[in-house]
Amino acid sequence: MKHVGTIAGRELKSLFVSPVAYVVLTLFSVLAGFFFLSSVLQFTEYVIRLQQFQLLDQLRELNLNDQVIAPFLGVMSVVLLFVIPGITMGLFAAEKANGTDELLLTSPLTIWEIVLGKYLAAAAFVMILVAMVALFPGLLFLYGNPEVPKTVAGLLGLFLVGLAYTAIGAFASSLTRSQVIAFVLAFVLLLLLWMLSFLADLGAAGGTMGSANNLSAFLRYLSSSDHFEQLVKGLIDTTDLVYFAILIGSFLLLAKAAIESVRWR
Amino acid sequence: MIAAKHLSKRYGDLLAVHDVSFDVAKGEVVGFLGPNGAGKTTTMRILTGFLPPSDGQAVIDGHDMFEDPLAARRSVGYLPESPPLYPEMDVQGYLTFVAKLKDVPRKERREAVSRALERCGLKDVRRRVIGALSKGFRQRVGLAQAIVHSPPVLILDEPTIGLDPIQIREIRGLIADLASPKGGETQHTVILSTHILPEVEAICRRVILIHRGSKVVDSPLSELTQGGRSLEQVFAQQTARDLAAPAESA
Numbered sequence: 001m002k003h004v005g006t007i008a009g010r011e012l013k014s015l016f017v018s019p020v021a022y023v024v025l026t027l028f029s030v031l032a033g034f035f036f037l038s039s040v041l042q043f044t045e046y047v048i049r050l051q052q053f054q055l056l057d058q059l060r061e062l063n064l065n066d067q068v069i070a071p072f073l074g075v076m077s078v079v080l081l082f083v084i085p086g087i088t089m090g091l092f093a094a095e096k097a098n099g100t101d102e103l104l105l106t107s108p109l110t111i112w113e114i115v116l117g118k119y120l121a122a123a124a125f126v127m128i129l130v131a132m133v134a135l136f137p138g139l140l141f142l143y144g145n146p147e148v149p150k151t152v153a154g155l156l157g158l159f160l161v162g163l164a165y166t167a168i169g170a171f172a173s174s175l176t177r178s179q180v181i182a183f184v185l186a187f188v189l190l191l192l193l194w195m196l197s198f199l200a201d202l203g204a205a206g207g208t209m210g211s212a213n214n215l216s217a218f219l220r221y222l223s224s225s226d227h228f229e230q231l232v233k234g235l236i237d238t239t240d241l242v243y244f245a246i247l248i249g250s251f252l253l254l255a256k257a258a259i260e261s262v263r264w265r
Numbered sequence: 266m267i268a269a270k271h272l273s274k275r276y277g278d279l280l281a282v283h284d285v286s287f288d289v290a291k292g293e294v295v296g297f298l299g300p301n302g303a304g305k306t307t308t309m310r311i312l313t314g315f316l317p318p319s320d321g322q323a324v325i326d327g328h329d330m331f332e333d334p335l336a337a338r339r340s341v342g343y344l345p346e347s348p349p350l351y352p353e354m355d356v357q358g359y360l361t362f363v364a365k366l367k368d369v370p371r372k373e374r375r376e377a378v379s380r381a382l383e384r385c386g387l388k389d390v391r392r393r394v395i396g397a398l399s400k401g402f403r404q405r406v407g408l409a410q411a412i413v414h415s416p417p418v419l420i421l422d423e424p425t426i427g428l429d430p431i432q433i434r435e436i437r438g439l440i441a442d443l444a445s446p447k448g449g450e451t452q453h454t455v456i457l458s459t460h461i462l463p464e465v466e467a468i469c470r471r472v473i474l475i476h477r478g479s480k481v482v483d484s485p486l487s488e489l490t491q492g493g494r495s496l497e498q499v500f501a502q503q504t505a506r507d508l509a510a511p512a513e514s515a
Contacts, residue, residue, distance in 0.1 A: 105314075106341065
């Protein structure tokens with residue numbers, strides 16, 4: 001396992017000497033700022049309206065976590081659907097296009113070391129993204145008093161979602177030598193994963209799947225959005241943590257299998 | 266040093282390499298010849314552990330590539346047909362990265378990298394970004410990458426392809442140096458593939474010719490060319506003969 005750091009270090013370094021990292025970070029911070037501002041503006045407008053109608057009870061129940069931070073994190077988790085495939089598309093595809101896979105695969109290291117090293121590099125980048133998101137709720141602490149544990153749980157949720165998306169993106173990248181295909185494939189997989197809960201909602205609402213409530217529950221379990229929302233609500237449950245762990249583990253295994261299979265073809 | 270035992274490689278219905286066996290002794294420089302598509306690259310990829318053989322065994326420096334892949338790979342330096350370079354890295358950073366991958370101990374890493382830089386004439390460009398180097402220099406970086414961990418075995422796939430005549434001469438000189446080093450440096454056993462015949466005459470003492478996946482010639486260069494025959498005649502004769510005979514892959 002001693003090569004994991006070597007692989008991760010090189011990957012991160014090349015991410016930061018290429019424009020990719022900076023473009024992603026810049027655009028991501030612009031989006032984060034935009035969505036944060038819109039959450040805050042919506043909140044103030046809501047407060048003003050409640051004051052106008054003298055709805056003091058409702059006004060008392062308002063809090064920054066539910067009205068500002070939760071929707072903001074929700075939108076950012078959707079932004080990650082687009083951003084993460086951009087980070088992961090090159091992980092393995094670029095090595096194949098470059099011919100450098102021949103170097104890695106003829107060096108004395110295991111495929112696990114390659115996969116984990118690459119994954120850790122991308123995960124570190126996702127951590128930077130989440131840290132950037134964290135700055136904005138941080139601002140709220142200057143002017144108000146949101147709940148710290150709930151905010152932290154929400155950010156943890158965003159980070160876990162990011163890590164799971166990264167594993168899926170890594171898998172997509174391991175299947176092809178084209179970064180474009182890796183991007184599109186990752187994006188579609190992530191979108192499906194995210195949309196599964198909508199499908200489940202249709203079932204629960206008595207649509208075509210109405211009778212199969214087990215299926216509905218199963219889809220809901222598979223979908224990333226429900227687990228994420230639990231964390232944003234401040235509920236850190238092992239079920240959700242286990243879900244993310246399984247998701248990450250299985251897609252990294254798939255990536256490893258995909259790289260190995262090239263040798264045996 | 267290098268033992269190929271009955272290697273075969275099948276891609277679906279295509280038999281790319283068929284029952285190829287040979288031994289290469291320490292310090293030998295073997296030219297691996299054959300027309301394009303003869304199975305040279307496939308054989309070399311099997312010897313370096315990049316591809317598993319469908320059948321047979323590859324043993325490098327006493328380590329079986331399948332049974333003990335990590336030790337076997339540690340003993341090989343490999344320059345693939347297109348050098349495996351990261352264009353965004355600088356030369357020294359890249360070679361340090363490769364040295365880490367190849368398990369060069371931390372203490373010896375600097376020394377190993379500067380030795381490889383020296384031997385391949387890269388001292389002056391060691392801070393340059395690889396993507397900005399000329400093709401000849403990139404090829405040298407590829408070669409430096411293969412020797413940075415002083416492996417006993419070197420496998421070079423068309424090391425001079427796409428270079429200009431002066432660069433070709435330099436690379437050939439370098440390869441000849443690697444096989445017969447001056448004082449203290451590792452003596453490498455070299456297999457290099459090419460379809461440029463003068464290259465073989467310039468640096469190899471032994472020739473293995475493969476054609477349509479099978480070995481057709483394996484003998485010292487001096488024997489092949491005795492009686493005034495040129496290597497080119499031998500090559501033409503061998504590959505033509507097999508064309509007439511029923512192809513073994515069919």
